[in-house]
Amino acid sequence: xxxxxxxxxxxxxxxxxxxxxxxxxxxxxxxxxxxxxxxxxxxxxxxxxxxxxxxxxxxxxxxxxxxxxxxxxxxxxxxxxxxxxxxxxxxxxxxxxxxxxxxxxxxxxxxxxxxxxxxxxxxxxxxxxxxxxxxxxxxxxxxxxxxxxxxxxxxxxxxxxx
Amino acid sequence: xxxxxxxxxxxxxxxxxxxxxxxxxxxxxxxxxxxxxxxxxxxxxxxxxxxxxxxxxxxxxxxxxxxxxxxxxxxxxxxxxxxxxxxxxxxxxxxxxxxxxxxxxxxxxxxxxxxxxxxxxxxxxxxxxxxxxxxxxxxxxxxxxxxxxxxxxxxxxxxxxxxxxxxxxxxxxxxxxxxxxxxxxxxxxxxxxxxxxxxxxxxxxxxxxxxxxxxxxxxxxxxxxxxxxxxxxxxxxxxxxxxxxxxxxxxxxxxxxxxxxxxxxxxxxxxxxxxxxxxxxxxxxxxxxxxxxxxxxxxxxxxxxxxxxxxxxxxxxxxxxxxxxxxxxxxxxxxxxxxxxxxxxxxxxxxxxxxxxxxxxxxxxxxxxxxxxxxxxxxxxxxxxxxxxxxxxxxxxxxxxxxxxxxxxxxxxxxxxxxxxxxxxxxxxxxxxxxxxxxxxxxxxxxxxxxxxxxxxxxxxxxxxxxxxxxxxxxxxxxxxxxxxxxxxxxxxxxxxxxxxxxxxxxxx
Numbered sequence: 001x002x003x004x005x006x007x008x009x010x011x012x013x014x015x016x017x018x019x020x021x022x023x024x025x026x027x028x029x030x031x032x033x034x035x036x037x038x039x040x041x042x043x044x045x046x047x048x049x050x051x052x053x054x055x056x057x058x059x060x061x062x063x064x065x066x067x068x069x070x071x072x073x074x075x076x077x078x079x080x081x082x083x084x085x086x087x088x089x090x091x092x093x094x095x096x097x098x099x100x101x102x103x104x105x106x107x108x109x110x111x112x113x114x115x116x117x118x119x120x121x122x123x124x125x126x127x128x129x130x131x132x133x134x135x136x137x138x139x140x141x142x143x144x145x146x147x148x149x150x151x152x153x154x155x156x157x158x159x160x161x162x
Numbered sequence: 163x164x165x166x167x168x169x170x171x172x173x174x175x176x177x178x179x180x181x182x183x184x185x186x187x188x189x190x191x192x193x194x195x196x197x198x199x200x201x202x203x204x205x206x207x208x209x210x211x212x213x214x215x216x217x218x219x220x221x222x223x224x225x226x227x228x229x230x231x232x233x234x235x236x237x238x239x240x241x242x243x244x245x246x247x248x249x250x251x252x253x254x255x256x257x258x259x260x261x262x263x264x265x266x267x268x269x270x271x272x273x274x275x276x277x278x279x280x281x282x283x284x285x286x287x288x289x290x291x292x293x294x295x296x297x298x299x300x301x302x303x304x305x306x307x308x309x310x311x312x313x314x315x316x317x318x319x320x321x322x323x324x325x326x327x328x329x330x331x332x333x334x335x336x337x338x339x340x341x342x343x344x345x346x347x348x349x350x351x352x353x354x355x356x357x358x359x360x361x362x363x364x365x366x367x368x369x370x371x372x373x374x375x376x377x378x379x380x381x382x383x384x385x386x387x388x389x390x391x392x393x394x395x396x397x398x399x400x401x402x403x404x405x406x407x408x409x410x411x412x413x414x415x416x417x418x419x420x421x422x423x424x425x426x427x428x429x430x431x432x433x434x435x436x437x438x439x440x441x442x443x444x445x446x447x448x449x450x451x452x453x454x455x456x457x458x459x460x461x462x463x464x465x466x467x468x469x470x471x472x473x474x475x476x477x478x479x480x481x482x483x484x485x486x487x488x489x490x491x492x493x494x495x496x497x498x499x500x501x502x503x504x505x506x507x508x509x510x511x512x513x514x515x516x517x518x519x520x521x522x523x524x525x526x527x528x529x530x531x532x533x534x535x536x537x538x539x540x541x542x543x544x545x546x547x548x549x550x551x552x553x554x555x556x557x558x559x560x561x562x563x564x565x566x567x568x569x570x571x572x573x574x575x576x577x578x579x580x581x582x583x584x585x586x587x588x589x590x591x592x593x594x595x596x597x598x599x600x601x602x603x604x605x606x607x608x609x610x611x612x613x614x615x616x617x618x619x620x621x622x623x624x625x626x627x628x629x630x631x632x633x634x635x636x637x638x639x640x641x642x643x644x645x646x647x648x649x650x651x652x653x654x655x656x657x658x659x660x661x662x663x664x665x666x667x668x669x670x671x
Contacts (some may be wrong), residue, residue, distance in 0.1 A: 026505045029512065038345055045296040045407055048381030048415070055381070055415045057407070059298055063505065064409050082210065083301040098512070104417055105483035107505060131216040133270070138223035150233045 019091060022063035029098035029107065039065065039109055040091040040117060044081040047074060056080070058090060069094055069111035074133065079120025088120040175670030176663060182236040183246045184253065189232025191254040191319060195261055196225030198314055199307070202265070206303030210670070213304035214671035217265035225261040250660030251320055255656075258319050259283045262311055269304050271295050272490040273633045276640055279310065283644050286315030287651035288534055290403025290500035290625020291643065292634045295611055300487060302389060305406045309393040313366075315651070316400025316430070316534035317358050354434075361437050362399065369395035369426055373419070380416045398426040400534040401627035403500025411501045417486070424493050426451055431457070431529035433541075448490060452544040452569045453530045457496075464524040465492045472515025488517070491626070495524040498536040500625025509628040510612060519630075525624045526596060536623030536650055538592050541571060542585040549582035591654045595621040595646055596637040602642045603630065 019040035025032055041060030041140045048055040054074040059081065069092075081087030094111040097103075199222035206215030219451045242250065262285070263278035272278040277293040284291045285308050286439060294300065294308075370391040377387030390406050397404040407413040411423060429437075436454070439447040448454050468488045478484035487504060494501045511517060528537015553569040567577035603613025608630055615629040620643040631643070649657045 026507050027511065027605070029508070035503075044370070044383045045413060046386055050381060056330055057409060057413055059408065064298060064407070066409070066412065066415050074594070081298055083209075083214075083299055099478050099483060099487075101483060103415060104503075105478050105480075105487045106412060106415060106503070108415075125211070126214060128213050128216065131213060131220065135219050135223065137214055138220060138227065142223050142227050145230050149230060152234065 032096045033098035037096045043087040066108040086120045091115045091116040174669040182238045185236030185249045189229045192229035196222045202307040204305040205306045209302040211301045214301040217268040219263040248656040252660040285311035287647040288316045288402040289623040289647045291631045309396040312400045312402030313396040399430040401430045401499040427497040427499045431535045433530040433532045448639040453540040456540040456544045467520035468517045475514040499622045506627045508628040525618045545585040621650040
């Protein structure tokens with residue numbers, strides 16, 4: 001009975017819990033070690049499949065932490081953050097490890113459940129016209145300098161041959 | 163008093179010809195830097211990143227304009243003397259930093275131009291301390307430049323110029339030495355430079371393939387796997403420690419990736435002369451060489467100290483895990499690479515004072531001379547220990563006894579007092595640089611151990627951080643670390659020559 005009440009209380013705490021920042025997790029790693037946590041952030045880089053599991057790295061804007069999750073959970077992920085894309089934002093319920101025995105002592109979170117808070121999208125890049133114009137100006141200056149240098153050299157070689 | 167007067171009158175003001183020589187060769191090196199920026203520009207175009215490509219085109223154009231003007235205004239056919247060669251090297255490194263920072267600053271991922279300069283000096287000096295913001299969204303082009311600049315800086319900015327732009331062998335040698343390469347691999351310094359590049363490019367191709375395959379096996383996309391492979395190789399072989407993602411090596415979650423990077427870091431920390439011996443079939447030299455022996459002994463000692471420190475405070479739940487984490491960090495520190503499989507703050511919170519001391523000593527000692535690594539260097543430590551042995555023998559043995567001390571470094575050598583003096587001088591200079599950086603850190607309110615860790619990391623060109631190096635750290639500390647990285651990479655002589663040059667310009671007659 002006590003266990004059941006404890007479990008209901010624990011589940012309630014996790015479900016209603018605010019995400020913990022990566023800095024808090026890293027700085028107080030011993031405190032959170034082995035505990036259930038809620039962590040949220042953007043998926044970045046690659047979604048790396050390892051057998052029936054997947055590694056994703058999730059960045060909350062302060063640091064990125066590795067999340068170990070089952071392949072079925074990873075199916076939700078469509079975009080991983082990079083220069084070309086904004087990654088999906090996930091909220092992860094899982095167990096935090098300060099030095100995970102299964103993964104060579106890495107700091108990680110073994111996910112039990114994930115929710116997509118907001119979907120990612122490709123980033124469309126527009127050409128910066130100021131940069132483009134500045135490039136043309138500099139190219140012009142470079143050409144002028146090279147022409148000037150060539151003329152000077154040919155003049156000097158002309159003097160020498162005379 | 164008489165000597166002082168004599169010395170004062172000895173200081174000669176630099177002449178116009180000195181300035182012309184310095185300007186001419188610095189201009190050539192700037193042209194070289196400008197041309198290298200076309201590589202990340204090409205990568206920008208390849209990965210459909212037009213704005214980053216423009217950033218590099220702007221940087222390249224500025225470098226080329228300044229370089230061409232300097233070579234024209236200062237045109238000379240005279241060869242360099244020692245002072246000019248040293249000044250060219252130290253000035254070129256500063257100029258490379260200022261120019262190389264332009265594309266980084268234009269990307270908007272660095273808070274200020276100073277931060278971009280910090281990053282560029284960190285890259286060229288193969289340190290690996292970073293002030294980048296939101297690295298995980300940085301373009302391929304900018305990311306490549308951070309690693310490619312490490313590759314150029316590790317081999318030597320001047321070495322690359324020697325390969326392509328410099329004809330005079332005598333002046334070339336002075337610049338080669340100025341860039342902390344006091345040993346030639348081959349009799350001709352330009353051939354030595356070319357050999358250094360040959361070794362690096364062969365390893366680049368092989369390691370990129372291996373790391374790319376490992377990355378793909380780890381579940382990375384092929385293009386990403388090979389891009390990361392190339393970047394990680396450049397930063398590991400050149401002992402720089404940059405990585406394309408903010409988690410550094412922790413991003414990959416892979417033992418195999420760690421093993422491959424350890425091998426590359428050790429290759430980068432090896433003297434290029436040893437590479438040459440291995441390439442030419444003389445593998446026994448590795449076991450006979452004083453540097454390899456000292457490196458093995460010190461790695462073992464530092465690893466032991468670190469393990470004792472880690473086990474004392476129970477940092478890791480299992481011995482095997484402790485070995486893996488401890489070994490990787492110690493090798494990374496010793497080879498002055500700076501790759502990490504733990505978060506910066508964990509060094510302070512999880513590692514404890516003894517393990518941290520082991521790591522600080524490993525960083526301070528560094529690796530081999532004539533390699534891409536920084537720090538005091540194993541050869542100097544070996545020479546100092548041999549010198550100490552010689553002095554002890556002199557005390558113990560009868561006065562008439564002739565005491566000879568031998569050491570094996572590429573050939574059998576008799577230890578000379580001047581070698582011991584030179585090794586001690588540079589060692590003292592490094593220790594002073596470590597101390598000054600730590601003092602500045604403490605001045606800004608950081609604890610002693612944190613300040614010392616970060617200072618040694620900057621001055622020995624390591625790049626491991628315990629959390630001080632952040633975009634919001636004080637400007638004074640950023641400038642201190644820039645100077646430390648610069649002086650540490652050039653091993654002081656060129657920097658002293660530059661200071662001497664300015665003193666002569668002011669006080670000389």
